[in-house]
Amino acid sequence: MDSFKQAQQDMNKAYFYGVPGIICSGTVWLVAGLIAFFYQANAGIGTLIFGGMVIFPLSVLICKLLGYSGKLNWLLKVPQPTREQMKSDVAEYMKYYNLERLHSANNDQSPVECENSLRKVSGWS
Incomplete structure (x- = not known):
């Protein structure tokens, strides 16, 4: 983290x-x-x-x-000894950004939570 x-x-x-x-x-x-x-x-x-x-x-x-x-x-500042390590680090960051990080533009929800709440409202869930 x-x-x-x-x-x-x-x-x-x-x-x-x-x-x-x-x-x-x-x-x-x-x-x-x-x-x-x-x-x-x-x-x-x-x-x-x-x-x-x-x-x-x-x-x-x-x-x-x-x-x-x-x-x-x-x-570039985080040590990346191998290409696989870099892929793993980027994937981990994307997971954090989309699933865990709260975005003020989404009423302090993660992007996934916000999208799911909008689906419930629209009836597309």
């Missing part, structure tokens, strides 16, 4: 806790909404599509301008 904590710390350190991404995303949505409201809906949709493609690159650029690396290195 230490590698997961290390991965989370590395992500926070590399991407300035996600702040540039939130700012870029919010700006894209705001600009697209204003264009759709004051000009034309199709232009707003086009702005959102194009803007959506540049959110991540812009947020990485902002990270780098602020002195953050804008890239993750956690897997």
Whole structure:
């Protein structure tokens, strides 16, 4: 589990806790909404599509301008003597991320728990 904590710390350190991404995303949505409201809906949709493609690159650029690396290195920092060990470590992290880690965007549920709760509501369970 230490590698997961290390991965989370590395992500926070590399991407300035996600702040540039939130700012870029919010700006894209705001600009697209204003264009759709004051000009034309199709232009707003086009702005959102194009803007959506540049959110991540812009947020990485902002990270780098602020002195953050804008890239993750956690897997490279954990000793990986063999390819099988690396596969195992990545699989373990994916399991943790999807089954155990609570996501605030999912009402503090794991992605699997959230998806299962939505299936129950929709009647597709």
